[in-house]
Amino acid sequence: MKKKLIYSLIFSVLSFWNLSAQEKEETEKPKWKYEPNFIVGVDVLNAGVSFFSDRQLFQGFISSKVKDNLHGIIEAGFDKNIYQNNGYDAKASGPFAKIGAFYMLARDRENDFNGFYGGGKIAGSFYKQEYMAIPVRGFGGNSSTISMPSSSQSSFWLEGTLGGRVQLFESNFYIDVSMQPRYLMVTSKQDEVVPMIVPGFGKSSSKFNMGFAWNIAYKF
Amino acid sequence: MKYLKFILFIFTLSLISCGSDDDICESGEGTPRMKIMFKREGKIADIDSIRVYADLGTSIIDLGWKLKVDSVFVPLRVDDSPFTDLYIKTTTEEDSTRVRVNYTTKSIYVSPGCGVKRNYENVNSVLSTPNSLKSLEQGQNFIDNEEKTNLFFNF
Numbered sequence: 001m002k003k004k005l006i007y008s009l010i011f012s013v014l015s016f017w018n019l020s021a022q023e024k025e026e027t028e029k030p031k032w033k034y035e036p037n038f039i040v041g042v043d044v045l046n047a048g049v050s051f052f053s054d055r056q057l058f059q060g061f062i063s064s065k066v067k068d069n070l071h072g073i074i075e076a077g078f079d080k081n082i083y084q085n086n087g088y089d090a091k092a093s094g095p096f097a098k099i100g101a102f103y104m105l106a107r108d109r110e111n112d113f114n115g116f117y118g119g120g121k122i123a124g125s126f127y128k129q130e131y132m133a134i135p136v137r138g139f140g141g142n143s144s145t146i147s148m149p150s151s152s153q154s155s156f157w158l159e160g161t162l163g164g165r166v167q168l169f170e171s172n173f174y175i176d177v178s179m180q181p182r183y184l185m186v187t188s189k190q191d192e193v194v195p196m197i198v199p200g201f202g203k204s205s206s207k208f209n210m211g212f213a214w215n216i217a218y219k220f
Numbered sequence: 221m222k223y224l225k226f227i228l229f230i231f232t233l234s235l236i237s238c239g240s241d242d243d244i245c246e247s248g249e250g251t252p253r254m255k256i257m258f259k260r261e262g263k264i265a266d267i268d269s270i271r272v273y274a275d276l277g278t279s280i281i282d283l284g285w286k287l288k289v290d291s292v293f294v295p296l297r298v299d300d301s302p303f304t305d306l307y308i309k310t311t312t313e314e315d316s317t318r319v320r321v322n323y324t325t326k327s328i329y330v331s332p333g334c335g336v337k338r339n340y341e342n343v344n345s346v347l348s349t350p351n352s353l354k355s356l357e358q359g360q361n362f363i364d365n366e367e368k369t370n371l372f373f374n375f
Contacts, residue, residue, distance in 0.1 A: 086333070086335075087335055088335070134329075134335050134336050135335035135336065136251070136298045136299075136327065136335060136336045136337065136338060137245060137250045137251060137298070137334055137335055137336075137337060138250070138251050138276065138295060138296075138297070138298035138338070139250075139251070139253060139274075139276070139281070139295030140281060140295070142276045142277075142278065142279075142281070142295065142297075142298060143298060144297075144298050144299035144300070146327050146336055191329065192329045193329050194331070194332050196332060205332035205333070206332075
């Protein structure tokens with residue numbers, strides 16, 4: 001409950017920022033031209049961790065400055081994960097994609113792409129899951145398990161993004177670090193069983209989750 | 221100063237995320253037990269003393285001596301076995317007798333923390349050799365909660 005409240009607070013604060021952003025755009029000169037610009041990044045932290053953990057998460061993004069401080073972003077990735085806890089034994093893997101926008105809350109005067117940002121994304125994942133064991137709880141710790149066959153499922157969630165982007169010296173390379181509070185909106189279920197892991201989202205037994213990304217990005 | 225605020229904001233966010241993610245199963249959502257009541261000369265009666273063991277497959281659990289009770293709750297197996305064996309005696313000198321409870325199980329998903337619970341259908345029980353327990357009488361033949369009596373022991 002507390003988490004939910006905090007989460008809605010974050011989102012309302014974020015949406016306020018977004019609103020103020022839109023107002024600003026309206027008051028400024030009406031004509032603007034989109035200049036093609038792209039930053040392509042790869043999450044090196046999670047890719048690196050993949051070699052040492054059960055979770056294999058590879059993800060990257062393409063972002064583009066739309067106007068002033070407003071940037072659009074598309075993310076895609078692949079996640080393979082297992083869940084062996086509390087009597088469960090499950091695995092899930094599949095691709096996921098996110099689309100959204102963020103606003104440069106504070107930026108470097110000399111470089112529009114340097115600064116702190118906040119924004120939001122919607123995300124979806126289409127994955128294969130298999131539950132080798134779901135606990136059956138009996139009396140006094142007596143238990144057994146049932147299993148579910150492999151099946152294809154999908155989940156959708158909202159994701160906030162808060163982070164910073166810093167140019168590496170004078171090069172076209174940037175370091176982009178962000179955290180992503182996530183809220184699972186809808187998920188398909190196999191035999192009514194709430195998924196314990198969702199690729200791209202993470203552990204999903206509670207609807208709230210937090211992700212981190214540490215990207216190395218290149219600006220074209 | 222402005223930057224500092226953002227850093228603080230991000231830092232507090234990361235603290236929020238450090239919650240435990242182990243789901244806990246609250247009681248009352250698990251597999252229901254079987255309710256057994258007692259009859260003496262056809263009428264519901266309390267029993268002076270009874271000791272019930274349940275063979276749950278992995279282990280035999282001892283529910284202990286119950287004194288002056290009108291009912292006992294007995295756990296049944298939650299694996300795929302179609303029966304549970306109960307062993308019953310009413311005095312320390314007596315050899316326990318076996319009651320085999322046959323059923324079909326149904327799995328029902330409860331929640332992430334609780335996983336799955338079993339309900340039992342087509343419950344019928346067979347007494348192997350009578351001792352002070354003379355016969356059995358069928359109650360409600362399915363178990364989906366612990367309210368109705370599923371079995372009567374005739375003494």
